[in-house]
Amino acid sequence: MRFLPLLFLLPCALSLNILMYVNVIGKSHLQFADKLIELLNKNDHKVDVIMGMLNSLVSLKGSHGARKIIPVHFPGGESPWGSVADHLNNPFVENSNWNPFSMGFAKFIETSEQLCELILDSPEVSSLLSSTQYDVALLTGYDFCPFALAHHYKISKVVSYVPTPSCHIQNYYGGLPDLPLYENMVLDTMHTDRSFFGTRIFETLRTMKDRYVHYTAYTSMNEKLRARFGDSFPDVREISKNISIDFTNSHPLLEEPKPISLRLRYIGGIGLPTPKPLKxxxxxxxxxxxxxxxxxxxxxxxxxxxxxxxxxxxxxxxxxxxxxxxxxxxxxxxxxxxxxxxxxxxxxxxxxxxxxxxxxxxxxxxxxxxxxxxxxxxxxxxxxxxxxxxxxxxxxxxxxxxxxxxxxxxxxxxxxxxxxxxxxxxxxxxxxxxxxxxxxxSLPDTPQRIFIEGIEFAAKFEHLSSHYRLIGANHNFFIQTGWDVAAFFTLLLLVLFYSTVKTTLFILRNLPVKVFWKRKMD
Structure with missing residues (x-):
């Protein structure tokens, strides 16, 4: 009987304070976030939400199940990204195979940085994060702003999620290598068999270019954050290496089989509605x-x-x-x-x-x-x-x-x-x-269980990221894919080939002379 009061306290002990950031890119992104909030509420967790209204065409209604919600809008309610997003304005125009980023990526980065400044300037956001102790942060993994925000307010346990297949931040900073035999980019437009040698050459070159575009695109964000918080503020890419778990809306049986890490978790189908009788x-x-x-x-x-x-x-x-x-x-x-x-x-x-x-x-x-x-x-x-x-x-x-x-x-x-x-x-x-x-x-597991248990597990351990992060996260593209070793062996073979040719030529040039002097002496 003396343990009975502890049973009543158990649900409270398991309740987490969760900070959630939603990058509202489209209506489906908001709907996916709603499902996650609903699921967290059902498991007695309290969720406060910051909503970055990147797409001003999406409207917010109600609390979305959150304990507190703070939407951050652009001045006048008009986002500069939505008006120039080519994929929405010209949906039947095909993007380039070489540059699938052409669907407004540069403008997306620029707009994300502007939105980030609005979030950091928001007194409501500052008041919320200064007055509440959070067990874990659940952040949209499309840009670095929410991770920088969590770092500034000393939320050390961080989880990312995307309503799409896994994206660059999840792949790059989890340490997943870009291998030419596999699809490395969700915006790929070629849809060709990568077993062909020529295709792999193209994919390797394009992957190198895409990584370069990604890394250089966020240089200005680092500069702005350091101007605001001081030169000691870490590189946002280093902050993203410390994510504990990455959730993707893909389903494991529907995705392309490829090398992944334990940090990446599939929760595809988690937000799908239950069918109802037809009218x-x-x-x-x-x-x-x-x-x-x-x-x-x-x-x-x-x-x-x-x-x-x-x-x-x-x-x-x-x-x-x-x-x-x-x-x-x-x-x-x-x-x-x-x-x-x-x-x-x-x-x-x-x-x-x-x-x-x-x-x-x-x-x-x-x-x-x-x-x-x-x-x-x-x-x-x-x-x-x-x-x-x-x-x-x-x-x-x-x-x-x-x-x-x-x-x-x-x-x-x-x-x-x-x-x-x-x-x-x-x-x-x-x-x-x-x-x-x-x-x-027939799968024995469910996306709901994977998500909830993953969040609760990440909230318990501050240094979980170091166990799940592949060592490739600490190295560049060339080392991840073994190009440095391949270059060494290529150079070694060239040196050996060069040495062999020089030695052979030397012997051939000097052999007739030695034979001549030998005959003359005889």
Whole structure:
């Protein structure tokens, strides 16, 4: 009986004070953060949130489940990044293979630095961090500002997360090497087999360039932080090496298999909603089809105004070629499609529809949530990736055998028809999609448990990062990939070759002379 009071105190002892930073790049990023906050609350942890409103088009409503929330907006509420983000303004223009960063990376860095100064100047942020003792910081891993903020306010236990596949900060400062045989960059646009020697040469050169761009892009942030906090303030890249755990929204069975570290944890699917019964109107639409229904959506960021009249006609004419199937197109709910098998809707309850057996295909931009959700539902896809990690996700669906990709610059009736024929007529795609869904649902672990136990474990130990960080984090690209050793052996072989040639030439030149004098003496 004397231990009974301790049982009542146990939940309080396990409750953590967590500082969370959300870089609000898009609506899906905010939704992912909401799910993490909700999960932390369910486990009795208290979360205070700083929201950096990088994308001013995303609106905040309510407390998002946090104990306290401090949004940091740009003056006037207008972010300088969103207005020039090419991937949103021109979503159907292809980026360069050599420079996938062309989707506004320089402007992203510049805007992030401006936002960082606003955060550091915020009296609300300063008051919150000065008055609260935090057990752990959970920070978006896209730029260095939140890590510098945590360091300044002496929060020593730090965890990163991204609502996308793992990114540069997680990979570089966890010590993961950039190997030319594997995909090293989530913005890759080539989608080619890296087993070819020429491809690996290209990938190596591009990787070197990308690392250089990354390292040099943040020099000005170091200068600004030291101007503010003194010359002794450490390099932000050194601070990022001390992250305890990196969470990525990827799913381990959907990601490309590649070398990773224990610091990187997959929590893909953690924020997906639970499917609900369909409303009567949608039920009736699904029942009209003879062979099945196909969903079509470009997500929330691509409005109907981005799809030209010519492109609309391509889609409409393609769908008309499959009269036994109905197509539910999330467009505007108004435009006349002039086709009996096309239903123009202003909104699709995507989760509810994907888990309905009458839905047998999905034409999608393959945002990460859509890709994960479709994979868990066991539905084959035609992917039309537009920007960011969507290219990566489309390539993964193709590699898994659950999807066919149509490049956004190659949207024609013939290409779309061929892709639809494969997922609708070739049973291998449907079977493979169901197999992947079965594998994912049979995993013995869950992303929820991985996330919560990872946070709680990181909060206990201050020096956890030194156990998970690969030694490559302390070395440059050339040492990580063994180029210094390769260069040494190459130089050694050249020296040996040169020495052998010189020795051979010396012998050949002097041998006739020695033979001549020997004969003369005889």
């Amino acid at each position: 009567k109107e949608l039920n009736e639409i699904l029942n009209l089809s003879k062979k099945g229904n196909v969903l079509f959506s470009f997500g929330t960021q691509i409005g109907p105004e981005k799809i030209t009249d010519d492109m609309q006609r391509v889609f409409i004419n393609t769908f008309k070629r499959f009269p036994e199937y109905n197509f539910l197109w999330k467009f505007d709910g108004k435009t006349q499609m002039n086709a009996s098998n096309i239903f123009n809707l202003d909104w699709l309850p995507q989760t509810d529809l994907l888990y309905d057996s009458r839905v047998i295909g999905f034409i999608t931009h393959v945002g990460l949530n859509s890709f994960t959700e479709t994979s868990l539902a066991g539905v084959p896809i035609v992917s039309i990736p537009l920007f960011a990690d969507q290219l990566h996700n489309a390539k993964r669906a193709t590699a898994l055998g659950t999807g066919i990709m149509v490049r956004k610059t190659e949207i024609t009736e013939e290409n779309l028809s061929r892709a639809l024929e494969k997922i609708l007529y070739d049973e291998r795609y449907g079977r493979r999609a169901k197999e992947i869904a079965s594998m994912v649902s």
